[in-house]
Amino acid sequence: MIEKPHHLPRQLALLSATAADPFLTEDLLKGVLGHGGVDLAKVVEPLPEDDARWEVEPVRELVEDAMHEFRDDRTKADAWLAPRLHATLRLTRREAADRRIWNHLALAVAPDYVAWRHLSAPASDRREPRISRARFSGAPDRQCFSRLWWAAEMFRNGKDYSPVVTACANQDLIHSALKRALIDHRPTALALVRVLERGVASTGRDIEGLMTAVNAAGATLVYDVLAPDEPRDPEVLRQWVVEAESAPPVPRHSLPDGPDEEPVPEESVAALTDYFADLFETAPVRGR
Known part of the structure; x- marks a missing residue:
């Protein structure tokens, strides 16, 4: 397994896909x-220095704690x-949509975490374990940290982050949901979590059928x-971002x-949960 970079930057920066490509070596x-x-630090674009x-x-401390805590079951780290x-970085959506910040986080700050979390298991056909390039520099639903x-x-x-814990415990839900614009409707997102909690849909096939x-x-x-x-209220988010300067560690x-x-109106979540559960009964699920 690869080690922590010898030269860690003090701040996050922007690393374009083109600049990142030479560092995505076979090794x-x-x-x-x-x-x-050191060489990677020469090709990044700095972010404003006065932002905590x-x-x-x-x-860095978070990913090291995650690697220690979940060393016996890496998928649970998600x-x-x-x-x-999310609570540490306090990004706006506009900032988070810039893939360059995630490229830098994955390659300059925590490539060892990406390898720890996403190195494939040895295959039966004797192919070597491998990490997908997309885990370092890829689409938002695939890149290690942006997802x-x-x-x-x-x-x-x-x-309240508790629905996030349920959602992220199901890899199929994260991957399928983040590709669809509907998830930006908060009652829809929370209703999907409730459907999981009810046990209505649980397998990968179930999730894909439900999402379709x-x-x-x-x-x-x-x-x-x-x-x-x-x-x-956009002012709430602005204030949360400003408070990053004095916020304690998570x-x-x-x-x-x-x-x-x-919070999302409870009656909206309940209505959609029932609707989705009924919808699943007639959803085309392969093998059912």
Whole structure:
């Protein structure tokens, strides 16, 4: 397994896909040898130095704690890390949509975590274990850290991250949901979590069948009408970002708090949960 970079940057920065490409070596993707970090530091674009959110140390400590805590079951690290990564970085959606920040986090700050979490198991056909390039520099639903941040953003209920933990415990839900625009409707996201908690859909095939049915129904049924949401106050998020300067480290044994936005109306979540559960009964699930 590769080691922590010898040269860690003090702050996060922007690393373009083109600049990242030479560092995605065969040895790195095989998980056998990382890089020192010095050469990579020469090709990044700096972020504003006066913003506490860009400090690397809090994120670095998080991933090291995750590797220690979940060394016996690495997939469980997602549900633990997602809300804490979100609450530590305190990004706006515009900032989080810039893939360059995630490229830098994965390659310059925590390539050892990416390898630890996503190195494939040895295959029966004797292919060598390998890490997908997309885990370092890829689409938001595949990149190691962006997928966790966006899952936390989409599945949190105001400041409550507990639905994120449930969502991130199911790899199929994260991967399928983050590819679909419907998940940006908060009652839809929380209703999907409730369906999981009910045990209505559990396997990968179940999730994909449910998501396909939900997506298709959404083309003819406006979920905003069936399950209205509270309007978001942008000032709440702005204040949360500003408070990053004085925020303590996120707790390890309890969930942090997110932006103090209005929670989703319970009646909206309940209505959609029942609707999705009924929808699943007729959803096309392979093998059922």
